[in-house]
Amino acid sequence: MQARQGPPLYQFFIDLIKLFSKESIIPYSGRGLLIVLAPLLSIIGLLFTIVMLPLGSEPLVEFDESLIVALYFLAFPGLAMIMAGSSSGSPYGTVGSSREARMMIAYELPYTLSALTLAFYLKSLSLSAITHYQFDHGPFFFKYPLATIALIICLLAKIGRRPFDAPEADTEIIAGPLTEYSGTLLGLFEIVNGLKWFVVPAFVVTLFLGGGANLIEFLLKCFGLVLLLSFIDIIHPRFRVDQGFKFFMKWVLPLALIDFVRSLILT
Amino acid sequence: MLEGLRSFARRKSPWIMHVPCGGCNGCDIEVVASLTPRYDLERFGVLQKGTPRHADVLLVTGVVTAQVKDRLKRLYDLVPSPKNVVAYGSCALDGDIFHTGYGFAGPLDEVVPVSIYIPGCPPRPEALIDGLSKLLKPPTRKKRIESEVFAGGEAERPSAESKDQIVTGKREIKKGFNEQLAEFILFTGITVAALGLYYKGFDILVVAAVFLMGPVMKLLSSILRR
Amino acid sequence: MKRHIIWDALRSILNPSTTKYPKKSFIPPDGYRGAAEYDSEKCVGCAACSQECPSGAITYDDEEKARVIKLSYGICSFCGRCEEICPWDAVHLTKRFELAVFNRKDAETGVDVPFFECTECSRPFFPSPQMKASIEKVRETLEKYKIKQNELASLISVCPTCSFSVDKMPERRMFLRRLVE
Numbered sequence: 245m246q247a248r249q250g251p252p253l254y255q256f257f258i259d260l261i262k263l264f265s266k267e268s269i270i271p272y273s274g275r276g277l278l279i280v281l282a283p284l285l286s287i288i289g290l291l292f293t294i295v296m297l298p299l300g301s302e303p304l305v306e307f308d309e310s311l312i313v314a315l316y317f318l319a320f321p322g323l324a325m326i327m328a329g330s331s332s333g334s335p336y337g338t339v340g341s342s343r344e345a346r347m348m349i350a351y352e353l354p355y356t357l358s359a360l361t362l363a364f365y366l367k368s369l370s371l372s373a374i375t376h377y378q379f380d381h382g383p384f385f386f387k388y389p390l391a392t393i394a395l396i397i398c399l400l401a402k403i404g405r406r407p408f409d410a411p412e413a414d415t416e417i418i419a420g421p422l423t424e425y426s427g428t429l430l431g432l433f434e435i436v437n438g439l440k441w442f443v444v445p446a447f448v449v450t451l452f453l454g455g456g457a458n459l460i461e462f463l464l465k466c467f468g469l470v471l472l473l474s475f476i477d478i479i480h481p482r483f484r485v486d487q488g489f490k491f492f493m494k495w496v497l498p499l500a501l502i503d504f505v506r507s508l509i510l511t
Numbered sequence: 512m513l514e515g516l517r518s519f520a521r522r523k524s525p526w527i528m529h530v531p532c533g534g535c536n537g538c539d540i541e542v543v544a545s546l547t548p549r550y551d552l553e554r555f556g557v558l559q560k561g562t563p564r565h566a567d568v569l570l571v572t573g574v575v576t577a578q579v580k581d582r583l584k585r586l587y588d589l590v591p592s593p594k595n596v597v598a599y600g601s602c603a604l605d606g607d608i609f610h611t612g613y614g615f616a617g618p619l620d621e622v623v624p625v626s627i628y629i630p631g632c633p634p635r636p637e638a639l640i641d642g643l644s645k646l647l648k649p650p651t652r653k654k655r656i657e658s659e660v661f662a663g664g665e666a667e668r669p670s671a672e673s674k675d676q677i678v679t680g681k682r683e684i685k686k687g688f689n690e691q692l693a694e695f696i697l698f699t700g701i702t703v704a705a706l707g708l709y710y711k712g713f714d715i716l717v718v719a720a721v722f723l724m725g726p727v728m729k730l731l732s733s734i735l736r737r
Numbered sequence: 738m739k740r741h742i743i744w745d746a747l748r749s750i751l752n753p754s755t756t757k758y759p760k761k762s763f764i765p766p767d768g769y770r771g772a773a774e775y776d777s778e779k780c781v782g783c784a785a786c787s788q789e790c791p792s793g794a795i796t797y798d799d800e801e802k803a804r805v806i807k808l809s810y811g812i813c814s815f816c817g818r819c820e821e822i823c824p825w826d827a828v829h830l831t832k833r834f835e836l837a838v839f840n841r842k843d844a845e846t847g848v849d850v851p852f853f854e855c856t857e858c859s860r861p862f863f864p865s866p867q868m869k870a871s872i873e874k875v876r877e878t879l880e881k882y883k884i885k886q887n888e889l890a891s892l893i894s895v896c897p898t899c900s901f902s903v904d905k906m907p908e909r910r911m912f913l914r915r916l917v918e
C-alpha cells in the first residue's frame with residue numbers, strides 16, 4: 245500500500261539473530277533483576293498458553309480448568325511490559341508503563357467477560373470441552389456474535405496495534421517501556437511481539453471461531469483473523485490513552501456485558 | 512559457520528539512529544527523504560530507531576558545535592557494540608563552510624571514531640545508499656578485514672563516568688557478581704524443575720522455567736556473541 | 738473517486754516506485770553539481786579558483802618543482818563558483834556523487850602544475866603553462882609591432898631576479914625606447 249519495495253519477508257529472523265549477537269546494557273539507574281525478568285515472564289506466559297491450546301487436535305497438556313489458566317497466562321505479556329517500563333529508570337519507560345497499565349484495565353475486563361460467557365453456557369472451564377462442543381454444533385460466533393466482536397477489538401489492544409498502541413507509541417515516547425533495552429533482552433521482547441500475533445488470535449479462534457478439525461484449518465482461520473486485524477491496524481490513527489479507555493468503557497464493555505448476561509439468563 | 516551467520520545478520524539489518532548536530536539541516540532532509548518509498552532505505556533492513564540503545568549505526572549529520580560535543584560522546588557510549596558511525600555530509604567531515612566559525616568544535620572524528628565518510632553538500636540519497644553498502648560490504652577483501660568493527664571487532668568502551676553494567680559482553684573476563692548470580696539461578700532452576708516434574712505440579716514448572724530461561728538465553732547469546 | 742484510490746493501492750503493490758539504484762546505475766540530470774575535477778592539460782596554475790572559493794576549500798602551495806592545488810571535499814560546498822570563474826575552463830563540476838571514503842584524507846582532489854625554468858639561472862619560478870601562454874601572447878604583440886624576437890629572448894623567458902639585474906638594464910632601456918617609437 246505504500247508503493248515501495250520494502251524489506252524481504254525473512255527480515256524478522258535476521259533482526260533476531262542480530263539482536264542476540266549484540267551486547268545487552270543494563271542501565272545504572274534501573275533495577276537489574278526486574279529488567280532481566282520482564283521478557284522472560286512474557287515468553288513463559290505465551291509458551292505455556294500454546295501448550296494448552298488445542299491446535300486442531302488434542303492439546304499437549306489437558307486438564308479441567310484450562311480456560312482460566314490460559315486467561316491467567318495471557319495476562320503476562322502486559323504485566324511484563326509494565327514491569328519493564330517502570331524498572332528501567334528512564335522517564336520514557338515510566339510514561340509507557342503507566343499507559344500500558346491504563347489500557348490493561350480497559351481491555352482485560354471485556355476480554356475476560358467474553359471468555360467467561362462460554363464457561364457459563366457450557367458449565368465447564370475446559371478448553372477441550374469448548375472445542376468438542378463447536379465440533380458438534382458449529383462455531384460459537386453465531387450464538388454470541390457480540391461477544392466475538394468485543395473480543396476481537398480487545399485483541400488489537402492486547403497485541404498492541406493501532407488504534408490502541410499508545411503504550412508503545414513510536415513518535416511520542418521514543419520506544420515506550422522498551423527504551424532502555426538492547427541486545428539479547430530486546431531480542432526476547434521482539435520474539436514476544438511476534439509470538440503475540442500468533443497466540444492471541446489462536447486463543448480467539450479456539451473459543452469462538454471453531455477450533456478447526458486439523459492443523460491446516462486452524463492455521464487458515466488464524467491467518468484470516470490476523471488479516472482482519474492488520475487491515476484495521478493500517479487504516480487507523482492512534483487513540484490517546486484516555487480516548488482508548490473511554491472507547492472500551494463506552495462501546496466494548498456493553499457488548500461483552502450483553503452477551504454475558506444472555507448466557508447467564510438463558511441457561 | 513556461526514561466524515558467517517552472525518556477520519550476515521549484522522550486515523542485513525543495520526538499525527540507524529539519526530543524530531543531527533548543528534548545521535543547515537539540508538543533510539537531515541536528505542536522510543528523511545531516503546526513508547521515503549522512492550529511495551527506500553528499508554529494503555536493506557535499515558530501521559530508523561529513536562533511541563541509541565536500539566541502534567547499530569549512528570548517522571551523524573551537521574557540523575559538530577561546542578554545545579553538542581559532550582552529548583555526542585554520551586550518545587556514542589549508549590550504543591551497544593558492535594557499532595559504527597557514519598559521517599554524512601561535508602559538515603561532519605571538515606566543517607564545510609563553517610570551519611572558520613567560532614562555534615566549530617572540530618571535525619567529527621575528533622569526537623567519536625568514524626567508520627565511513629560521505630562527502631556532499633548535501634549528498635544525494637543514492638550517495639547514502641552507496642555509502643551504507645560500502646560500509647556493510649566493503650569493496651575489497653583487505654578492506655573487509657580492516658573494517659572489522661562491523662563483523663565482530665570491538666569499538667571503544669564507554670568512559671569511566673558511565674556506570675552501566677554490561678551483560679553478555681566480552682568485557683566480563685573475570686567472574687564478577689553477575690556470573691555467580693547466573694550460576695546460582697541455574698542450579699536453583701534445575702532443582703525446582705526436578706521437584707516440579709516429580710510432583711507434577713504445573714505452577715512449580717512455571718517458576719522453574721522462569722529460572723532456567725535466563726541462563727539458557729545467556730548461553731545462546733554468548734555463543735552468538737563470540 | 739473511491740474506486741480509483743483502491744485501484745491505485747492495488748496497483749502499487751505490483752509496481753513499486755522505488756528506484757533500483759544499487760543494481761542499476763543512476764545518472765543525475767544535467768546541471769547537477771557533483772564532485773569537481775581538474776583538467777590537468779588546461780589548468781595553468783593561476784589559482785583564481787582558490788581566490789574565489791567561498792568556503793576556502795581550494796588551497797595552493799608552491800613547492801620546489803610544482804604548484805600543488807588541492808581541493809578538499811570536506812570543506813567544499815559544491816557551489817560551482819570555481820567553474821564559473823576559471824579563465825582557462827579547467828575546473829568542471831562532474832556528475833559524480835558516489836564519494837564515500839573510509840579515510841578522511843582520501844576525500845580530496847587536485848592538480849600539480851609544474852614550474853617553468855628560467856633560461857639564465859635555471860631556477861623554476863612560475864607555473865609553466867601560464868608562462869608559456871604569456872610568452873605566446875607577448876610574441877603576438879611583438880609581431881604586430883614588427884620587432885624581432887631573438888633580440889628579446891633574454892628579456893622574456895627569465896625570472897624576475899635575472900630580468901632586473903644590472904647587466905640587463907641597457908637592453909631593457911633600448912627595448913622600451915623602441916616600443917615607444
